[in-house]
Amino acid sequence: MNKKILIVDDEKVIRWTLRKKLTDWGYEVIEAGTGGEALDMCQKENPDLILLDVKLPDYSGTTVLKKVKNTYQNLPVIMITAHGVIEDAVKSFKLGAYDFIIKPFNFEELRNLIKNALEAFSLKEEIASYRKKEKRQYSLDQIIGVSKKIQEIKNLIKKIAESEASIVLLEGESGTGKDLVSKVIHYQSRRNNYPYVAINCSALPDTLLESELFGYEKGAFTDAKSQKKGLVELADGGTLFLDEISSMKISLQAKILRFLETLTFKRLGGVRDIKVDLRIIVATNQNLENLCKEGKFRWDLYYRINVCPIYIPPLRERKEDIIPLAEHFISEFNVKFRKNIKGLSKEARNLFLNYSWPGNVRELKNAIERAMIFEEDDYLSTKYLPIKLNHIHVKKEALLFEFPETGISLEEVEKQLVIKSLELAKGNKTKAAKLLGISRDALRYKIKKFNLN
Numbered sequence: 350m351n352k353k354i355l356i357v358d359d360e361k362v363i364r365w366t367l368r369k370k371l372t373d374w375g376y377e378v379i380e381a382g383t384g385g386e387a388l389d390m391c392q393k394e395n396p397d398l399i400l401l402d403v404k405l406p407d408y409s410g411t412t413v414l415k416k417v418k419n420t421y422q423n424l425p426v427i428m429i430t431a432h433g434v435i436e437d438a439v440k441s442f443k444l445g446a447y448d449f450i451i452k453p454f455n456f457e458e459l460r461n462l463i464k465n466a467l468e469a470f471s472l473k474e475e476i477a478s479y480r481k482k483e484k485r486q487y488s489l490d491q492i493i494g495v496s497k498k499i500q501e502i503k504n505l506i507k508k509i510a511e512s513e514a515s516i517v518l519l520e521g522e523s524g525t526g527k528d529l530v531s532k533v534i535h536y537q538s539r540r541n542n543y544p545y546v547a548i549n550c551s552a553l554p555d556t557l558l559e560s561e562l563f564g565y566e567k568g569a570f571t572d573a574k575s576q577k578k579g580l581v582e583l584a585d586g587g588t589l590f591l592d593e594i595s596s597m598k599i600s601l602q603a604k605i606l607r608f609l610e611t612l613t614f615k616r617l618g619g620v621r622d623i624k625v626d627l628r629i630i631v632a633t634n635q636n637l638e639n640l641c642k643e644g645k646f647r648w649d650l651y652y653r654i655n656v657c658p659i660y661i662p663p664l665r666e667r668k669e670d671i672i673p674l675a676e677h678f679i680s681e682f683n684v685k686f687r688k689n690i691k692g693l694s695k696e697a698r699n700l701f702l703n704y705s706w707p708g709n710v711r712e713l714k715n716a717i718e719r720a721m722i723f724e725e726d727d728y729l730s731t732k733y734l735p736i737k738l739n740h741i742h743v744k745k746e747a748l749l750f751e752f753p754e755t756g757i758s759l760e761e762v763e764k765q766l767v768i769k770s771l772e773l774a775k776g777n778k779t780k781a782a783k784l785l786g787i788s789r790d791a792l793r794y795k796i797k798k799f800n801l802n
């Protein structure tokens with residue numbers, strides 16, 4: 350569809366000349382001779398851009414500009430001024446005009462101006478609609494759960510989001526929802542019109558992480574051919590999410606601490622202090638206090654980030670949430686896969702409630718996604734649930750075991766038993782080894798083998 354441009358000028362000849370050019374360039378053109386008409390047209394015709402003369406018979410161009418900008422914030426307006434009336438131009442810029450062009454026109458310049466303005470406009474619109482969508486997607490009621498713990502967490506999130514708290518700590522095992530919570534905090538805060546920037550500290554070696562975070566000046570190191578802004582600057586006004594902070598090396602931790610205390614930093618190789626205004630959300634799936642005791646995490650940094658902690662418990666400690674979450678994902682995937690699964694079958698329900706969900710909500714979501722792809726019945730059966738879910742559960746001392754038709758991997762059985770024994774023994778390896786009838790060393794070996802730390 351052709352972009353629609355509104356020409357506002359009281360001189361007919363000018364409108365005529367402009368119309369001819371703009372039509373040649375492939376635009377649809379509408380015209381107005383007065384400010385009043387222009388405002389009318391804006392409402393009725395929804396133009397994509399306005400060419401607005403500064404001098405009009407009824408209102409001044411800047412008044413019209415102001416009125417337009419009040420209602421259509423992102424709509425680009427290019428002012429037309431006569432030669433030498435620079436004050437008007439300055440005033441228009443302040444009121445949000447995209448640019449101005451001086452009569453008599455340089456058409457090449459005008460053409461570029463319009464093209465750029467329209468591009469900038471559609472980008473802005475796109476970002477605005479994206480943000481709107483994100484705000485909806487990351488509302489508080491997207492966090493599912495009926496357990497007391499989740500309710501408490503939601504209250505906490507609401508308070509923190511509305512507060513000015515500049516640092517938030519999210520602790521919880523992998524898959525418990527730290528990412529989700531972090532986004533909800535951002536999109537429910539006053540910062541939601543500014544960027545949300547996330548970085549995973551374990552994904553990059555420390556030197557790279559530092560330059561990603563703080564940026565660098567030209568020539569700071571051999572490859573620094575030009576200046577680069579860091580994520581900290583890009584997130585200015587918004588939220589910076591530092592995921593897996595525990596994997597940050599001690600030396601960088603000191604720099605981060607300094608930054609957290611002042612919200613001021615220097616780009617690598619730079620001398621100037623740069624101040625930013627942002628909220629930092631830090632996440633970890635390890636126990637930071639233990640890491641501090643082991644000398645792997647700085648106590649001072651820990652104290653600094655532990656001001657507003659939110660701990661998300663693993664799913665096995667809030668079993669009431671399992672079924673509501675499962676039902677939530679079923680309806681989500683019903684939409685995605687155009688299916689109409691009505692819920693969990695009785696067997697699936699039992700299975701879900703008895704399983705320990707070491708991968709937490711993520712594992713639950715994945716299990717449902719997979720099963721829903723294959724399920725032919727109205728209710729989700731156990732048939733297509735991932736094997737490791739299929740009936741290994743320890744009840745008191747007895748081991749109930751049903752051999753799934755689809756077969757089973759012995760390794761997986763062993764892994765689940767090791768997990769279960771550790772759970773029953775509350776992490777005490779000597780006890781867990783006893784439960785399994787093996788030596789402590791053998792258990793240690795298995796924990797390592799299955800990566801269960």
Ligand SMILES: Nc1ncnc2c1ncn2[C@@H]1O[C@H](COP(=O)(O)OP(=O)(O)OP(=O)(O)O)[C@@H](O)[C@H]1O
Nearest residue numbers: 491492493522523524525526527528529634710711
């Ligand atoms: N309470 C919840 N309600 C709805 N969806 C949830 C909930 N908790 C987690 N999820 C979903 O489960 C998946 C995993 O969550 P998320 O990625 O936030 O976990 P995480 O704690 O960041 O894990 P990791 O430590 O591995 O990064 C996501 O798809 C997330 O949307």
Ligand SMILES: [Mg+2]
Nearest residue numbers: 524527528592
């Ligand atoms: Mg995460």
